[in-house]
Amino acid sequence: MGAMRRAKLEVRGVSLDLYNERTRKSLPVLRDLDFEVFDGELVSIVGPSGCGKSTFLNAVDGLIRVSSGEILVDGRAVSGPGPDRAMVFQHDSLFPWRTVRENVMYGLDLQGRLAKSERRERALALVELVGLTGFADHYPHELSGGMRQRVNIARALVMEPQLLLLDEPFAALDAQTREFMQVELLKILARAKTTALFVTHQINEAVFLSDRVVVFSARPAGIKDIIPVDLPPERSLPVKLQPPFLEFEQRIWRLIEQEAHKTGMLTVA
Amino acid sequence: MTSLDRPRVEERAQPVSRSSRPAPETASARPPLDEDAGPPRTFWARHEHALLGTISMLVFLSFWEASVDLGWVNPLFTSSPSRIVRTAIEMFADGSILVDMQVSGFEFIVGYGAAIIIGVPLGILMGWYSRVDAVLDPFVSALYATPRIALLPLVMIWFGIGLMSKVAIVFLGAIFPILVNTITGVRTVNADFVKVARSFGSNDWQMFLTVVLPSSVPLLLTGLRLGLGHALVGIVVGEMYGATHGLGFLIATAGARFQTDKVMVGIIIIAAAGIVMTGLLRLIERRFERWRPSVGG
Numbered sequence: 001m002g003a004m005r006r007a008k009l010e011v012r013g014v015s016l017d018l019y020n021e022r023t024r025k026s027l028p029v030l031r032d033l034d035f036e037v038f039d040g041e042l043v044s045i046v047g048p049s050g051c052g053k054s055t056f057l058n059a060v061d062g063l064i065r066v067s068s069g070e071i072l073v074d075g076r077a078v079s080g081p082g083p084d085r086a087m088v089f090q091h092d093s094l095f096p097w098r099t100v101r102e103n104v105m106y107g108l109d110l111q112g113r114l115a116k117s118e119r120r121e122r123a124l125a126l127v128e129l130v131g132l133t134g135f136a137d138h139y140p141h142e143l144s145g146g147m148r149q150r151v152n153i154a155r156a157l158v159m160e161p162q163l164l165l166l167d168e169p170f171a172a173l174d175a176q177t178r179e180f181m182q183v184e185l186l187k188i189l190a191r192a193k194t195t196a197l198f199v200t201h202q203i204n205e206a207v208f209l210s211d212r213v214v215v216f217s218a219r220p221a222g223i224k225d226i227i228p229v230d231l232p233p234e235r236s237l238p239v240k241l242q243p244p245f246l247e248f249e250q251r252i253w254r255l256i257e258q259e260a261h262k263t264g265m266l267t268v269a
Numbered sequence: 270m271t272s273l274d275r276p277r278v279e280e281r282a283q284p285v286s287r288s289s290r291p292a293p294e295t296a297s298a299r300p301p302l303d304e305d306a307g308p309p310r311t312f313w314a315r316h317e318h319a320l321l322g323t324i325s326m327l328v329f330l331s332f333w334e335a336s337v338d339l340g341w342v343n344p345l346f347t348s349s350p351s352r353i354v355r356t357a358i359e360m361f362a363d364g365s366i367l368v369d370m371q372v373s374g375f376e377f378i379v380g381y382g383a384a385i386i387i388g389v390p391l392g393i394l395m396g397w398y399s400r401v402d403a404v405l406d407p408f409v410s411a412l413y414a415t416p417r418i419a420l421l422p423l424v425m426i427w428f429g430i431g432l433m434s435k436v437a438i439v440f441l442g443a444i445f446p447i448l449v450n451t452i453t454g455v456r457t458v459n460a461d462f463v464k465v466a467r468s469f470g471s472n473d474w475q476m477f478l479t480v481v482l483p484s485s486v487p488l489l490l491t492g493l494r495l496g497l498g499h500a501l502v503g504i505v506v507g508e509m510y511g512a513t514h515g516l517g518f519l520i521a522t523a524g525a526r527f528q529t530d531k532v533m534v535g536i537i538i539i540a541a542a543g544i545v546m547t548g549l550l551r552l553i554e555r556r557f558e559r560w561r562p563s564v565g566g
Contacts, residue, residue, distance in 0.1 A: 063468060081470050089461065089464070093459075093462060093465045095462060095483070097483045098560075099560075110475050110479070141562040159469070
């Protein structure tokens with residue numbers, strides 16, 4: 001956290017329009033985004049529903065091209081998917097015909113750089129890291145939702161990415177599992193020492209996990225505010241009940257509420 | 270089939286549990302383990318469906334045999350199980366049927382094999398690349414809608430009365446169900462899986478191997494199974510229309526001479542081949558589908 005922090009991700013004047021082939025209309029999604037994520041940081045993006053958070057994450061992953069501006073990872077411009085980034089998808093999207101271990105191996109299999117035994121070993125190490133020892137040879141349908149998301153995270157982490165992208169990874173989980181997975185994610189990321197960009201629509205999740213929270217405005221999304229979360233780095237669930245945490249939560253909620261009103265969406269504070 | 274089976278299974282299960290339920294009430298000292306395990310299952314209970322099927326088949330065959338022996342029906346029209354077996358033994362002994370089996374077997378293997386070798390890759394290309402689909406779809410749709418048997422006269426003109434015309438008609442019969450099902454299989458690949466593969470840096474070839482192919486397996490095998498049925502129809506009708514050897518030719522010529530026994534032998538061999546090959550496909554399917562959660566009990 002010194003003054004000489006190195007930027008892992010730099011977003012420079014990024015705008016993005018999506019063209020809809022059916023309606024033949026171009027939809028402005030992102031407008032002039034400028035921010036950076038520093039080495040070792042966990043930054044969350046929140047914003048009103050449908051504002052383009054996931055689209056932005058896909059652009060960072062290289063799945064969608066930006067219309068103007070630049071996204072740099074370690075100073076190199078993103079032009080497509082690359083091994084320096086890995087995505088944890090919203091729906092776990094595990095391949096049902098692959099076992100847990102084979103799912104985690106997927107990215108390494110595609111690269112084909114390592115010998116098969118080495119790939120298997122690395123996958124197994126990640127399966128253990130996310131707390132699924134003993135489930136390596138199970139098929140996804142034999143796991144619970146929380147366990148599947150752990151596999152989803154392991155599948156991304158095994159690539160040893162410079163930047164981990166998480167697209168609402170806990171959205172499909174029940175409230176209880178979700179809280180536990182938040183704690184688990186912090187532990188896993190601390191062990192893996194990875195920089196992470198996390199998209200969520202849950203404000204309290206963003207505050208709990210992040211070093212900083214980026215608030216997007218309504219579509220076309222720009223940056224409404226960037227809020228450093230000055231809470232102790234060691235976070236456990238009781239933190240969520242303490243006054244400083246609740247203040248952060250309310251402050252961000254008010255920002256999003258203002259934006260939601262712009263889109264005509266009804267909100268209840 | 271299974272939906273018909275279900276209620277029957279439950280009806281059977283109920284009396285068993287009902288009879289075991291009063292036991293703990295009257296004799297409460299009974300260890301609870303016994304109640305869970307239920308009465309030991311007899312040989313009959315374990316194989317009930319197979320045994321019922323065998324019995325019904327035996328009853329039918331006995332009735333058939335008896336009705337000929339008792340003079341109720343004319344064996345010229347119906348033959349009888351014993352006559353069919355005797356004729357089959359003769360035909361195998363003098364080797365006449367082996368030639369027919371070889372010819373039909375050749376037509377099937379080459380025609381059906383070519384349909385798979387061409388149909389599956391073409392289906393993948395048409396399913397994946399919309400331009401390939403745009404070019405070929407008019408032909409596929411038109412030919413798929415045409416009863417391929419209607420093409421027989423043309424095929425005969427082009428390939429003659431020998432083996433190749435039958436190979437061609439088998440091929441034409443089998444390829445379209447394979448093609449159409451493969452296309453559907455590829456088109457219904459989960460978009461999330463495609464996105465995951467792209468994100469992990471997959472190229473087109475890896476996408477085929479790791480995502481498209483595994484997710485298309487169920488429909489691909491459905492295509493193979495449907496194609497198998499069409500291929501067998503192709504053999505029989507093709508040989509009936511014009512041939513010098515083969516099981517369809519045998520059925521047609523024996524039928525014209527009222528040799529009902531021989532007709533029956535031909536039919537049984539073709540049916541048996543169909544059953545065996547469908548069974549093989551089911552085995553392959555099970556091998557590829559072992560990851561799938563089982564539905565029902």
